[in-house]
Amino acid sequence: MREVAIVGVGMTPFGELWNKSLRDLFVEAALEAIDDAGVDRIDSLYVGSMSPGLFVAQEHIGSLLADYLGMAGIPATRVESACASGGAAVRMAVLDVMSGASDIVLAGGVEKMTDGVDTTFALATAADQEYEAFHGITFPGLYAMIARAHMEKYGTTREHLADVAVKNHEHGALNPKAQYRNRITREQVLQSTMVADPLRLLDCSPITDGAAAVIVTTVELAKKLGKPVVKVKASAQATDAIALHARKDLTRIPAVEKAAQKAYKQAGIGPEDLNLVEVHDCFTIAELVVMEELGLVERGKAGEAVSSGMTRLGGKLPINTSGGLKAKGHPVGATGVAQVIEVVLQLRGEAGERQVSGARLGMTQNMGGSGGSCVIHILEVES
Amino acid sequence: MIVPRYTREIPQRYRLEAGRCKKCGYLAFPPRQVCPECGHREFDTVPLKPEGKILTFTVVHVAADAFSTQTPFAVGIIETDDGARLTAQIVDCKPEDLAIGKRVQLMLRCIQKEGKAGILQYGYKAVLAE
Numbered sequence: 268m269r270e271v272a273i274v275g276v277g278m279t280p281f282g283e284l285w286n287k288s289l290r291d292l293f294v295e296a297a298l299e300a301i302d303d304a305g306v307d308r309i310d311s312l313y314v315g316s317m318s319p320g321l322f323v324a325q326e327h328i329g330s331l332l333a334d335y336l337g338m339a340g341i342p343a344t345r346v347e348s349a350c351a352s353g354g355a356a357v358r359m360a361v362l363d364v365m366s367g368a369s370d371i372v373l374a375g376g377v378e379k380m381t382d383g384v385d386t387t388f389a390l391a392t393a394a395d396q397e398y399e400a401f402h403g404i405t406f407p408g409l410y411a412m413i414a415r416a417h418m419e420k421y422g423t424t425r426e427h428l429a430d431v432a433v434k435n436h437e438h439g440a441l442n443p444k445a446q447y448r449n450r451i452t453r454e455q456v457l458q459s460t461m462v463a464d465p466l467r468l469l470d471c472s473p474i475t476d477g478a479a480a481v482i483v484t485t486v487e488l489a490k491k492l493g494k495p496v497v498k499v500k501a502s503a504q505a506t507d508a509i510a511l512h513a514r515k516d517l518t519r520i521p522a523v524e525k526a527a528q529k530a531y532k533q534a535g536i537g538p539e540d541l542n543l544v545e546v547h548d549c550f551t552i553a554e555l556v557v558m559e560e561l562g563l564v565e566r567g568k569a570g571e572a573v574s575s576g577m578t579r580l581g582g583k584l585p586i587n588t589s590g591g592l593k594a595k596g597h598p599v600g601a602t603g604v605a606q607v608i609e610v611v612l613q614l615r616g617e618a619g620e621r622q623v624s625g626a627r628l629g630m631t632q633n634m635g636g637s638g639g640s641c642v643i644h645i646l647e648v649e650s
Numbered sequence: 651m652i653v654p655r656y657t658r659e660i661p662q663r664y665r666l667e668a669g670r671c672k673k674c675g676y677l678a679f680p681p682r683q684v685c686p687e688c689g690h691r692e693f694d695t696v697p698l699k700p701e702g703k704i705l706t707f708t709v710v711h712v713a714a715d716a717f718s719t720q721t722p723f724a725v726g727i728i729e730t731d732d733g734a735r736l737t738a739q740i741v742d743c744k745p746e747d748l749a750i751g752k753r754v755q756l757m758l759r760c761i762q763k764e765g766k767a768g769i770l771q772y773g774y775k776a777v778l779a780e
Contacts, residue, residue, distance in 0.1 A: 348700065397659055403714070463712070
């Protein structure tokens with residue numbers, strides 16, 4: 268199989284982008300990625316999107332977006348894995364190039380969430396519709412139940428959760444494309460509106476419009492393009508029951524551990540080798556549980572690690588230097604691709620004020636639903 | 651939710667019908683065609699015991715439109731005494747009375763009104779025991 272690299276990245280600013288449609292957003296990100304890579308053609312396209320059908324009543328977006336990109340004719344497919352759709356699209360592109368079927372592939376993600384639909388309902392379709400959503404549970408509610416179980420079992424505190432949001436806003440303040448560039452305090456998180464007890468508004472990632480795209484090709488072609496070569500060292504995916512109640516331990520998200528173990532094996536590295544990680548902090552508790560599943564900290568110790576500053580910029584292992592889903596924004600289908608972009612920028616040394624000095628090896632962890640799917644990529648820059 | 655979709659869930663929603671794996675005894679709620687524990691494909695239909703305990707819970711303050719008139723409402727994950735797990739609202743109590751480990755009973759209640767016609771949909775909800 269061929270070695271694969273990422274040679275171009277592009278993304279729209281994330282936010283409430285009233286003047287831009289789903290196709291506008293995608294094309295803007297895709298063109299930026301194509302120009303960044305300096306490629307003159309795309310062999311195939313994958314786009315991650317959780318629910319364009321519910322958010323803007325548009326399906327069949329693979330062909331629509333290829334057409335608006337001026338590339339009608341190429342194979343183009345939408346990939347869906349709830350909030351892990353973007354990561355899954357990147358993975359499809361990686362496999363496409365790795366197999367030799369295509370040489371230059373565009374992997375994008377897009378979500379247009381502010382066109383006036385019931386977003387709480389639309390997002391809850393990533394849970395078990397008949398046995399979870401039917402009873403009125405929401406996504407904040409599902410993660411709130413994980414949080415309460417984690418607090419009970421490990422003594423994780425409300426302050427630990429708040430510190431995740433504080434850190435991610437601190438990082439987001441340094442990211443020109445982030446939805447929220449304001450710093451917040453622990454007290455503001457603890458006093459924000461209750462959404463699903465014990466999670467409050469500032470524990471939750473926002474509703475966001477946005478798109479992100481990367482160009483995936485072979486290492487051989489990447490070298491010819493004259494860009495820093497960011498190699499894909501691992502692309503792994505795992506699944507689990509989508510109903511939270513079907514999991515044996517409610518403080519865990521086993522699909523993350525499964526995907527991580529595969530990814531570490533593919534890359535031939537361990538968690539201690541990583542210089543930075545982008546994790547799926549859809550809610551503050553998610554960042555803590557994911558840190559434990561990735562083996563970055565001992566089980567039950569993630570809250571203390573965050574509060575100690577270990578995962579801040581300048582700490583031992585910076586997590587979510589982009590601002591994470593919390594501050595950068597969470598246009599669901601675009602998130603997994605945007606995570607890859609942050610790591611690529613860091614590895615190229617192009618992350619500006621939020622640069623992790625000497626970053627060589629980074630990981631992205633993208634998750635669907637309450638943990639029913641997880642996609643992990645490990646990227647390394649060639650020195 | 652159109653009528654056939656609602657109707658085919660009635661055995662679970664009204665009567666808590668589960669499937670017990672004929673090989674390993676795994677209790678599947680809702681019933682499945684393949685046992686997630688042993689891969690066996692034959693099950694006996696058994697009703698769940700309508701009693702159990704709270705494994706975790708939340709109080710939802712921001713809900714989807716269909717539930718917006720019910721907020722705030724509690725939802726929990728319940729483990730029944732025969733070992734099945736399900737998600738259900740926990741009602742007839744104050745949020746401060748809820749705790750992990752508390753005993754509950756499952757009752758038939760109205761869950762939501764569907765669509766513009768407001769068709770009533772029934773199912774199980776949990777109430778604190780005693």
